[in-house]
Amino acid sequence: MTEPLPRKVAVIGAGDIGAGWAALCASAGWPVAMFDANSRTSERAFTEVPRRARALAALDRATPGIVERGLLEFTQTRSLLQAVQDADWVIEAIHEDVLAKQKLTESIEQVAGPDTLITSSSGGLMPIEIFGRVRRLDRCLVTHPLNPPELIPLVEVVPEGRTSPAAVQRAVDYLRALGRYPIVLKKAVPGYVVNRIAAAVWRECIDLVLRGVISVEDLDRAASLGPGIGWAAAGPHLTYHLAAGEGGVTAFLQHLLGSFEHLWEGKLATWHRLEPDQQRALTHAIEKAYTKDVGMLREARDRRLSAILRALEQARTT
Numbered sequence: 001m002t003e004p005l006p007r008k009v010a011v012i013g014a015g016d017i018g019a020g021w022a023a024l025c026a027s028a029g030w031p032v033a034m035f036d037a038n039s040r041t042s043e044r045a046f047t048e049v050p051r052r053a054r055a056l057a058a059l060d061r062a063t064p065g066i067v068e069r070g071l072l073e074f075t076q077t078r079s080l081l082q083a084v085q086d087a088d089w090v091i092e093a094i095h096e097d098v099l100a101k102q103k104l105t106e107s108i109e110q111v112a113g114p115d116t117l118i119t120s121s122s123g124g125l126m127p128i129e130i131f132g133r134v135r136r137l138d139r140c141l142v143t144h145p146l147n148p149p150e151l152i153p154l155v156e157v158v159p160e161g162r163t164s165p166a167a168v169q170r171a172v173d174y175l176r177a178l179g180r181y182p183i184v185l186k187k188a189v190p191g192y193v194v195n196r197i198a199a200a201v202w203r204e205c206i207d208l209v210l211r212g213v214i215s216v217e218d219l220d221r222a223a224s225l226g227p228g229i230g231w232a233a234a235g236p237h238l239t240y241h242l243a244a245g246e247g248g249v250t251a252f253l254q255h256l257l258g259s260f261e262h263l264w265e266g267k268l269a270t271w272h273r274l275e276p277d278q279q280r281a282l283t284h285a286i287e288k289a290y291t292k293d294v295g296m297l298r299e300a301r302d303r304r305l306s307a308i309l310r311a312l313e314q315a316r317t318t
């Protein structure tokens with residue numbers, strides 16, 4: 001860690017992602033000021049952020065005393081100005097709308113201090129668009145978290161061409177201090193990396209369910225316990241490097257590339273839109289498969305996630 005810790009973080013937007021960022025920063029003992037334009041969402045975040053920060057402690061992913069210290073300095077503000085003033089780091093976490101993000105980042109720039117780092121949580125918009133109205137792009141970049149941000153450590157860091165190397169390093173330092181695992185993209189592409197992978201895989205998953213090949217539950221098992229569990233231990237390239245004996249990837253390509261090419265040659269889903277009747281069919285199938293309350297499903301998922309993370313951390317240190 002080369003960068004001093006932020007004296008205050010401002011989170012703008014208190015939806016799922018903003019609340020996750022706030023819970024994560026508070027759980028590290030960092031003062032957080034949060035602003036949301038919608039008073040109802042603000043009200044919900046007032047209980048949601050402490051709940052999620054304390055859940056991290058219950059899952060052994062944060063220290064209870066530090067969480068409580070951070071929560072004492074968690075505030076919600078009535079204006080953007082109140083949240084942003086004195087913040088060393090402003091995290092934009094409003095909905096994925098390029099115009100709204102442009103307007104907001106322009107307003108943030110007007111009230112932020114000259115050294116404040118400004119990051120967007122966007123899941124795939126090009127940084128040049130998000131920060132299209134900002135004058136000083138050197139301290140602006142995307143830090144795309146995964147959901148839930150307080151649990152999944154990976155964060156994609158996507159600089160704009162004019163972002164300074166110092167700002168990228170500062171974002172990386174902050175994220176590491178939060179126990180995150182930042183990966184810096186060499187260039188911005190729509191959807192960045194994670195959501196491009198997710199979109200490609202999800203289309204095929206939806207297609208298999210809607211074509212009646214498999215049930216929702218079994219498809220989810222196939223993905224989680226098939227490529228998902230392997231990819232958690234080794235990404236796709238390392239997986240295939242290890243999948244054809246001593247010959248590594250050379251042998252794999254010789255023996256098995258053909259079977260992938262056979263599928264790539266028009267056997268996989270390529271549609272671009274999920275029509276309303278398909279959306280209805282998918283929703284019906286998913287809701288029929290998972291009947292428990294979303295909060296309970298999420299809690300169970302988070303327990304499994306933290307167990308996987310713990311196991312991976314232990315495997316790395318032994």
Ligand SMILES: NC(=O)c1ccc[n+]([C@@H]2O[C@H](COP(=O)([O-])OP(=O)(O)OC[C@H]3O[C@@H](n4cnc5c(N)ncnc54)[C@H](O)[C@@H]3O)[C@@H](O)[C@H]2O)c1
Nearest residue numbers: 013015016017036037038041093094095096121122123147
């Ligand atoms: N939900 C996910 O799984 C996920 C994962 C990673 C990244 N993201 C990205 O994170 C961002 C936030 O996503 P989300 O799912 O939390 O969105 P959301 O719609 O749940 O929450 C957005 C919040 O921003 C508030 N808001 C809108 N305009 C505002 C403004 N000008 N000032 C202050 N508050 C404002 C809204 O009232 C709302 O509460 C998006 O860019 C999204 O693409 C989402």
